[in-house]
Amino acid sequence: MTTTGELEFSPLEDADVEAVISLWDACGLTRPHNNPAADLAFARDKPASAVLVGKAAGEIAAAVMVGHDGHRGTVYYVAVDPAHQNGGLGRYVMEEAEEWLRSRGVWKLNLMMRAENEKVRGFYERLGYEVEDRIVMTRWIDPSKRPGSA
Numbered sequence: 001m002t003t004t005g006e007l008e009f010s011p012l013e014d015a016d017v018e019a020v021i022s023l024w025d026a027c028g029l030t031r032p033h034n035n036p037a038a039d040l041a042f043a044r045d046k047p048a049s050a051v052l053v054g055k056a057a058g059e060i061a062a063a064v065m066v067g068h069d070g071h072r073g074t075v076y077y078v079a080v081d082p083a084h085q086n087g088g089l090g091r092y093v094m095e096e097a098e099e100w101l102r103s104r105g106v107w108k109l110n111l112m113m114r115a116e117n118e119k120v121r122g123f124y125e126r127l128g129y130e131v132e133d134r135i136v137m138t139r140w141i142d143p144s145k146r147p148g149s150a
């Protein structure tokens, strides 16, 4: 367990899975084409990825999925309980993710967001993130996973 600001972080435990999915729902992060339980299972407790859960007074208040690909780090599902937003916990959860990466020798974090999400962009810019002029290209290696393909 580690402490960042007011949050005590630990890797996701079985008992927290449902609560983290509820947190993602409350934050509007779940999508019909993504299975959150499968996403959690895939990312947790791997050498190159983890789901870090932040608790305040024993209650889940924030979480982040963090990982690296052997070169750069990234985060997904950055979430602060709506009841606790705008109180500094988002900064702590990103600091925790950055420390997770730094301790594994990763020195740069790239993250993606929807272009129209000005609110979240403001948050990341406040934390020192910059927009880089790159194009994200994707290909469905497993086309059956593509939304609407079934």
Ligand SMILES: CC(C)(COP(=O)(O)OP(=O)(O)OC[C@H]1O[C@@H](n2cnc3c(N)ncnc32)[C@H](O)[C@@H]1OP(=O)(O)O)[C@@H](O)C(=O)NCCC(=O)NCCS
Pocket (backbone or CB within 6 Å): 027, 028, 029, 077, 078, 079, 080, 081, 084, 085, 086, 087, 088, 089, 090, 091, 092, 112, 113, 118, 119, 120, 121, 122, 123, 124, 126, 127
């Ligand atoms: C985005 C999110 C994680 C931010 O968490 P938060 O706890 O509200 O953010 P914080 O209070 O820690 O804000 C950190 C800093 O960013 C600033 N900030 C936050 N939103 C901002 C905005 N839209 N514009 C400018 N600054 C902003 C805060 O004022 C604060 O600055 P300070 O530390 O200098 O006072 C949270 O709103 C959330 O869970 N949103 C829903 C899920 C989501 O969209 N996740 C991101 C997916 S890409």
